[in-house]
Amino acid sequence: MHIDFEAELNPEQYEAVTTMDGPVLIIAGAGSGKTRVITYRMAYMLEKGVPQSAILALTFTNKAAREMAERVKSLTRRKLQNLTVSTFHAFGVKILRKEIERLGWRENFSIYDESDRNQLIKDCARELGFKLETFDVQAAGKVFSDVKTRRVAWTGEDAYEKVYREYEASLKAFNSVDFDDLIVKPIEVFERFPEARAAWREHYRYVMIDEFQDTSHIQYELMRHLSDDNVCAVGDDDQSIYSWRGANYENIVRFEKDWPHVREIKLERNYRSTGTILEAANAVIANNSNRKEKALWSPTGIEGAPIQLFRPEDEVAEGEFIARSIKEQKLKERLAYSDFGVLIRTNALTRWVEEGLLAENVPYKVTGGTSFFQRKEIKDIISYLRVIANPEDDVNFIRIVNVPRRGIGRRTLERLGELAKERGLSLHKTAELVRANPSMELPEKARGDLEEFLELVESFRSEMLGRRNLAAKVRALLEAIDYRAWLVTDNLHNEKAAKWKLLNVESLVNGIDVWEKDPDNHDPTLFAWLNRISLITRDDMDDEEDSGKVNLMTVHAAKGLEFEIVFIAGCEDGIMPHARSLEEGEGNLEEERRLFYVAVTRARRRLHISSAMRRRRNAMPVDCVPSPFLAEIPEKLVTWYEGEGDLAPDDAEDFFAKMNSMFPGEAKEEE
DNA sequence: TTTTCTATCAGCAAC
DNA sequence: TGATAGAAAA
Numbered sequence: 001m002h003i004d005f006e007a008e009l010n011p012e013q014y015e016a017v018t019t020m021d022g023p024v025l026i027i028a029g030a031g032s033g034k035t036r037v038i039t040y041r042m043a044y045m046l047e048k049g050v051p052q053s054a055i056l057a058l059t060f061t062n063k064a065a066r067e068m069a070e071r072v073k074s075l076t077r078r079k080l081q082n083l084t085v086s087t088f089h090a091f092g093v094k095i096l097r098k099e100i101e102r103l104g105w106r107e108n109f110s111i112y113d114e115s116d117r118n119q120l121i122k123d124c125a126r127e128l129g130f131k132l133e134t135f136d137v138q139a140a141g142k143v144f145s146d147v148k149t150r151r152v153a154w155t156g157e158d159a160y161e162k163v164y165r166e167y168e169a170s171l172k173a174f175n176s177v178d179f180d181d182l183i184v185k186p187i188e189v190f191e192r193f194p195e196a197r198a199a200w201r202e203h204y205r206y207v208m209i210d211e212f213q214d215t216s217h218i219q220y221e222l223m224r225h226l227s228d229d230n231v232c233a234v235g236d237d238d239q240s241i242y243s244w245r246g247a248n249y250e251n252i253v254r255f256e257k258d259w260p261h262v263r264e265i266k267l268e269r270n271y272r273s274t275g276t277i278l279e280a281a282n283a284v285i286a287n288n289s290n291r292k293e294k295a296l297w298s299p300t301g302i303e304g305a306p307i308q309l310f311r312p313e314d315e316v317a318e319g320e321f322i323a324r325s326i327k328e329q330k331l332k333e334r335l336a337y338s339d340f341g342v343l344i345r346t347n348a349l350t351r352w353v354e355e356g357l358l359a360e361n362v363p364y365k366v367t368g369g370t371s372f373f374q375r376k377e378i379k380d381i382i383s384y385l386r387v388i389a390n391p392e393d394d395v396n397f398i399r400i401v402n403v404p405r406r407g408i409g410r411r412t413l414e415r416l417g418e419l420a421k422e423r424g425l426s427l428h429k430t431a432e433l434v435r436a437n438p439s440m441e442l443p444e445k446a447r448g449d450l451e452e453f454l455e456l457v458e459s460f461r462s463e464m465l466g467r468r469n470l471a472a473k474v475r476a477l478l479e480a481i482d483y484r485a486w487l488v489t490d491n492l493h494n495e496k497a498a499k500w501k502l503l504n505v506e507s508l509v510n511g512i513d514v515w516e517k518d519p520d521n522h523d524p525t526l527f528a529w530l531n532r533i534s535l536i537t538r539d540d541m542d543d544e545e546d547s548g549k550v551n552l553m554t555v556h557a558a559k560g561l562e563f564e565i566v567f568i569a570g571c572e573d574g575i576m577p578h579a580r581s582l583e584e585g586e587g588n589l590e591e592e593r594r595l596f597y598v599a600v601t602r603a604r605r606r607l608h609i610s611s612a613m614r615r616r617r618n619a620m621p622v623d624c625v626p627s628p629f630l631a632e633i634p635e636k637l638v639t640w641y642e643g644e645g646d647l648a649p650d651d652a653e654d655f656f657a658k659m660n661s662m663f664p665g666e667a668k669e670e671e
Numbered sequence: 672t673t674t675t676c677t678a679t680c681a682g683c684a685a686c
Numbered sequence: 687t688g689a690t691a692g693a694a695a696a
Binding site (some may be wrong): 008060061062087088089090113114137182241242244245285345346347348367402405407408409410411412443445446469535553554557575578579581595 | 672673674682683684685686
């Protein structure tokens with residue numbers, strides 16, 4: 001299959017795609033066809049005879065990775081089973097599954113998410129005699145992460161340091177790693193075992209990094225270990241919105257230092273938005289100081305409708321307005337519900353928008369927030385499977401040892417914990433020891449209950465380590481622990497909740513079923529499944545029946561997406577920019593502005609911004625001031641909506657026809 | 672010793 | 687709004 005690269009790309013894109021060898025830095029403004037460049041670049045390499053297994057592309061979300069792989073496949077019409085397109089974290093897992101034994105972990109390690117981690121930190125602090133009321137787990141977690149990712153060092157008199165040591169020792173004892181470890185541990189492997197590094201480095205001769213502005217210090221390190229000279233970073237400093245997660249857009253500067261002969265290519269043509277939206281976005285972001293100069297421009301010359309501002313009475317009115325406006329525009333312009341995106345700063349704000357949409361019968365889906373896998377009932381089941389896969393995993397052991405109730409309460413666990421501590425063993429190992437040695441003191445009843453639990457784990461462990469019928473075995477497990485009955489007793493006063501939770505559990509098991517029956521899945525083991533779901537997010541779940549619905553999500557979750565019509569709700573001072581974010585540091589106003597910029601540039605055709613006059617906070621209505629960012633939009637680009645009349649201003653030009661005629665190839669382009 | 676009930680507190684973004 | 691710690695009840 002031959003691709004006419006020159007015809008399907010603009011000159012800058014073409015240059016970016018065909019510069020295969022040597023370091024390349026692509027500064028890709030919002031909507032400039034970033035994904036297109038990356039996918040075409042991979043296709044180009046393949047066409048030039050680079051073997052697929054030599055290409056590594058790293059992205060930030062599973063969704064982006066999957067879509068990218070799909071597009072390369074459809075572009076080249078090849079199956080490409082050995083092409084590696086993956087998130088940083090998933091790639092870290094891939095390395096660790098091969099190499100972690102070098103560091104003293106076993107291959108069946110567990111991955112702790114944030115709540116697992118916080119639980120462990122709490123246990124460690126308690127263990128060391130800290131009063132839990134005065135011990136800030138969140139703060140400790142942040143410091144731990146900073147230390148682990150080498151952003152700060154201990155001062156030597158830090159109260160957290162001891163807890164950190166305990167935490168690290170516990171992780172190792174439990175054969176577990178946390179999220180940061182997924183990046184840090186591979187680096188450690190590469191530093192300590194140069195032969196391992198050489199092997200990986202040789203394997204991937206072409207490395208590409210997407211969303212480079214959001215790479216953290218350690219991700220950059222990992223990339224450096226892996227890349228020789230053929231490295232290509234694609235990013236946009238104006239869209240760096242993850243500094244709280246360690247992202248550091250100064251990596252762009254470091255890249256230029258580390259590869260001085262870098263070829264730098266700027267993509268500023270925007271194929272997405274109207275001139276009005278671009279002008280507004282440019283004007284807003286120009287208020288940031290520390291950035292690479294660039295301005296988006298539209299090759300179409302379509303001015304488009306003005307940006308519509310609205311100040312609803314309160315959050316309820318805001319939700320109503322959004323719902324009505326969506327209905328009206330959909331009808332008038334024959335759009336689909338999925339053409340609409342409603343963006344908010346915090347997940348808590350979704351509620352009011354949801355109520356508005358519900359009241360007007362507008363179908364919607366919420367992306368992000370507490371993911372499916374964070375739900376209690378789902379975590380329970382996953383905890384069981386984690387313990388079955390890795391019995392040393394104390395955090396998950398504790399979580400489920402008494403769910404459903406089996407008489408193993410606090411006292412028994414405390415006692416078991418003491419015994420484990422004395423011997424330096426995991427709880428599971430200790431429990432086995434207790435079973436074998438009647439001399440070890442424990443009340444008879446507790447002993448029996450514990451034994452029963454051990455047997456349960458063991459019988460399922462031997463069952464599930466096979467490579468067949470995982471879903472059926474999970475169903476059997478659910479039966480064995482009678483999880484259904486537990487859901488009923490645990491939700492006595494809320495039958496609906498119990499039913500809903502049961503449905504969730506069922507859909508989890510169905511998910512396993514689908515996954516293990518996928519012909520492309522070459523490793524249908526319990527370990528593989530656990531590794532996968534540890535890294536999965538809500539946006540990986542959608543596709544099923546979610547097309548044709550309005551998209552409701554946070555601005556963070558919207559990065560990389562685009563919608564015909566965008567609403568930015570809750571555009572008030574204190575929310576956008578978020579007060580809490582500003583408290584944290586000086587530079588955060590600029591990051592909040594970038595966040596707003598990202599929100600604005602999601603819109604192709606029309607943008608609505610609302611800022612409530614009053615909003616309830618903790619049940620008390622509070623007067624609100626519009627976001628200062630609104631004043632940064634040139635006045636000539638906006639109109640005010642007064643709360644009645646036409647909700648959908650006309651922009652008579654036929655946007656689509658014009659847009660499509662301007663460009664060859666697919667016009668609908670994600671970033 | 673375990674389970675159930677009640678009061679209190681904190682709530683930004685997510686791999 | 688939910689999680690969680692501590693008190694009361696079983």
